[in-house]
Amino acid sequence: MMYNNILSTTENGITTITINRPSKLNALNKETIEELHNAFAKAEEDATVRVAIITGSGEKAFVAGADISEFANFSESEGAELARMGQEILFDYVADMGTPVIAAINGFALGGGLELAMAAHFRIASDNARMGLPEVGLGVIPGYGGTQRLPQLVGKGRAMEMIMTAGMIDANTALDYGLINHIVAQEELLPLAEKLGGKIMRNSPMAIAAAINAVNAGYEDGVDGYDTEIEEFGGCFGTDQFIEGTTAFLEKRKADF
Ligand code: COA
Numbered sequence: 001m002m003y004n005n006i007l008s009t010t011e012n013g014i015t016t017i018t019i020n021r022p023s024k025l026n027a028l029n030k031e032t033i034e035e036l037h038n039a040f041a042k043a044e045e046d047a048t049v050r051v052a053i054i055t056g057s058g059e060k061a062f063v064a065g066a067d068i069s070e071f072a073n074f075s076e077s078e079g080a081e082l083a084r085m086g087q088e089i090l091f092d093y094v095a096d097m098g099t100p101v102i103a104a105i106n107g108f109a110l111g112g113g114l115e116l117a118m119a120a121h122f123r124i125a126s127d128n129a130r131m132g133l134p135e136v137g138l139g140v141i142p143g144y145g146g147t148q149r150l151p152q153l154v155g156k157g158r159a160m161e162m163i164m165t166a167g168m169i170d171a172n173t174a175l176d177y178g179l180i181n182h183i184v185a186q187e188e189l190l191p192l193a194e195k196l197g198g199k200i201m202r203n204s205p206m207a208i209a210a211a212i213n214a215v216n217a218g219y220e221d222g223v224d225g226y227d228t229e230i231e232e233f234g235g236c237f238g239t240d241q242f243i244e245g246t247t248a249f250l251e252k253r254k255a256d257f
Contacts, residue, residue, distance in 0.1 A: 001042065005032040007057070008039040013050040014197045015043040016190070018057050025064030026056040028086075028112045032067075036116075037089040044097050050205055051197035052097070054120055055104040056113075059186060062105045062129070063113025068138065083143030086112070091145045094119040095216065098209030100200050104193040105129045106186060110168070115144035118153060121212060123179065124193060125171045126186040131179065132168035152219055153179050204241040204257050 001008070007018040017039045019026040028036075036054075043049045056062040071082055094101050094116070103109075103120035109131045117123050117131075125131075133142045133150065141147060142163065151159035154177040162169065174180045184192050200208065210232040218225030236242045241257055248255035 001038065003035045003039070005029070006035045006039060008042070010043075010046075010049060013048060013201055014053060014194060015039070015046075015049045015051070016053045016055065016193075017043075018055050019063055020057040022056075022058035022060070024067065025061035025108060026058070026113070027064050027067040028116070029067035029070050033086055033090050037093060040090075040094055040097065040101070044099050047205075049099060050201045052099055052101045053104055053190070053193045053197065054094075054101060054116065055190065055193070056106050059107060059128075061107040061113070062103070062109040063116055064108045065111030065113055065134070066144070079140070079143070086144050091115055091119040095121075095145075095149075096213075098205075098212060100197075100208055100212065102193050102196060104189050105131070105180065106189055108168075110134055111142065111146075112144050115142060115146045115149065118149040118179075119145060122181050124182040124184070124189065124196070125174060125180045126189045127171050127183050128186060129171045129174070129180075129183075130168040131171075131174050132166065133163050134166040134168075136163065137166040150179075153177075202254075202257075204236075204245055204255070206239055206241040206257075207236055207245070210236060 005021050007020050009016050019032060021027060043052045074082065101120040103117035103123040105117050105123055105125035107128055109117050109129060111134055114131050114133055133146045135142050158177055171183045175183055182192060214225065214229040214232045217223045217228035244257060245255045
């Protein structure tokens with residue numbers, strides 16, 4: 001598939017999606033959001049893809065936010081539609097994927113950029129990364145899930161401070177907050193994402209998708225995450241991958257998923 005704003009390559013079961021508008025610090029315009037949806041959907045539908053990595057091109061930015069030039073003249077309803085559509089086709093879509101998504105934050109992750117990284121299942125960052133939700137400085141609020149996912153990840157007080165001050169935190173603070181899991185030098189970032197991807201790929205993709213669904217259920221209104229866990233746990237039994245995983249253990253060999 002040809003894209004104008006992203007690159008997507010698949011190798012050894014890992015799809016790496018790179019947002020590629022470096023002259024605009026990889027800002028998310030409408031076309032980029034649609035292309036990202038298509039690339040993630042392609043990865044999700046391809047059973048040979050076991051992990052997806054999302055990163056930004058260049059050494060400066062992961063994503064410096066939604067493209068401000070595109071929405072500066074929007075009306076109230078157009079603004080709401082922008083957020084609704086974005087959440088549906090990209091941010092919630094990524095969060096709900098059964099294929100694990102790792103965000104490799106290679107520089108600025110601001111606004112929609114941090115929201116995209118937070119929609120991923122976990123995040124790692126290079127030591128030059130800076131993260132923030134600067135929207136209130138523009139007279140708007142985060143609209144791609146930031147007001148919900150940031151408090152889930154760092155706690156309400158820290159999220160409130162980050163959102164209200166519109167400030168940026170560095171990689172060390174993000175690690176301290178639990179927003180990212182690891183910090184490495186920039187050239188080590190994709191190798192680390194691939195290494196973590198490799199560890200994930202040794203495990204049952206069916207069970208991983210079920211686990212993602214159970215974890216996410218705990219954050220959904222009106223859903224009892226414990227009930228979802230019971231259902232997903234039961235659902236694993238009798239599957240080929242459960243039989244392979246348990247048989248391999250009992251036969252003292254590596255499971256082949
Ligand atoms: N939307 C649209 N364009 C953006 C952008 C965004 N969110 N972020 C950066 N750009 C563009 C700049 O307009 C500039 O384009 P130009 O060269 O055509 O003028 C280019 O990317 C480079 O950015 P610049 O601001 O010159 O880089 P810098 O190193 O001086 O500053 C940032 C880097 C990240 C601090 C700064 O770009 C910034 O504050 N960006 C906006 C962040 C933001 O508010 N995001 C939330 C949006 S809701």
